[in-house]
Structure formats: C-alpha cells, structure tokens
Amino acid sequence: xxxxxxxxxxxxxxxxxxxxxxxxxxxxxxxxxxxxxxxxxxxxxxxxxxxxxxxxxxxxxxxxxxxxxxxxxxxxxxxxxxxxxxxxxxxxxxxxxxxxxxxxxxxxxxxxxxxxxxxxxxxxxxxxxxxx
Ligand code: SF4
Ligand code: SF4
Numbered sequence: 026x027x028x029x030x031x032x033x034x035x036x037x038x039x040x041x042x043x044x045x046x047x048x049x050x051x052x053x054x055x056x057x058x059x060x061x062x063x064x065x066x067x068x069x070x071x072x073x074x075x076x077x078x079x080x081x082x083x084x085x086x087x088x089x090x091x092x093x094x095x096x097x098x099x100x101x102x103x104x105x106x107x108x109x110x111x112x113x114x115x116x117x118x119x120x121x122x123x124x125x126x127x128x129x130x131x132x133x134x135x136x137x138x139x140x141x142x143x144x145x146x147x148x149x150x151x152x153x154x155x156x157x
Pocket of ligand 2: 071073
C-alpha cells in the first residue's frame with residue numbers, strides 16, 4: 026500500500042512542478058515577516074553592547090576602541106533578539122536571505138555614530154551676562 030502511495034507522489038512530481046525550488050539559482054520565497062539577515066545602520070549605533078550580550082549564539086562582536094561592529098553569519102540563527110533589544114533601533118531584520126558563503130562569514134562594519142554636542146546652559150541661551 027505504501028508503495029502505491031509513494032509511486033503516486035513520484036508520478037505527481039514528474040508531471041507537476043517540483044515542491045522545492047533550486048535556491049540560490051532561483052530566488053527564495055519570502056514574506057514581509059521573513060527573517061533574512063540582520064543589518065545595521067552604523068550611523069545610529071551608540072556602542073552600548075546590548076546586542077552582543079543578548080545574542081544567544083555569540084554572533085555579534087562589538088569593539089568600542091576600534092569602533093567596529095561585526096556579525097558572523099555562520100553563527101547567527103536569525104532569532105531577532107538583537108533587533109528587538111537594540112535601544113537605538115539601528116538593527117533591522119531584512120527579508121532578503123544572505124548569499125551562500127563558504128569561507129568568509131564575518132562582516133565588519135565601522136561605527137560612524139557621532140555623539141551630538143551637549144546643549145548650551147540655559148542661562149547662556151537666555152542671553153545672561155557673562156561674569157568678568
Ligand atoms: S538575530 Fe539572534 S543570533 Fe543573529 S545576531 Fe541577532 S541575536 Fe544573534
Ligand atoms: S547595534 Fe544597537 S544594541 Fe548593538 S551596540 Fe549598537 S546601539 Fe547597542
């Protein structure tokens with residue numbers, strides 16, 4: 026009985042299109058909530074390190090001295106934890122899957138965020154006289 030079921034499925038697959046696609050030669054199917062890969066807006070990253078601490082697979086490495094943020098695509102399990110916890114909202118889960126890689130899986134991004142200058146004291150802004 027199982028043989029006939031299997032034969033039926035095999036014949037159906039021969040007649041109709043296969044149930045799978047030949048990714049990456051054909052684009053993968055995705056929806057607006059597909060988890061493709063994490064991207065960062067380096068101009069908004071405040072180097073707080075939350076994403077590194079919250080990542081369950083140690084895929085993120087922040088180097089405050091060198092001002093770099095790096096992600097290992099092989100390690101990332103696309104859990105979305107870093108995106109949800111980033112206080113600066115500079116991480117986004119893109120729906121596009123990363124291109125298949127065999128060797129270099131680490132992406133290093135230079136953080137370009139510049140802390141805005143502190144606003145001038147209220148007295149100076151109000152036009153107060155400077156002491157001599
Ligand atoms: S999506 Fe998850 S596994 Fe990937 S870098 Fe973010 S926290 Fe780590
Ligand atoms: S990406 Fe977000 S959570 Fe990670 S260090 Fe930058 S600001 Fe902090």
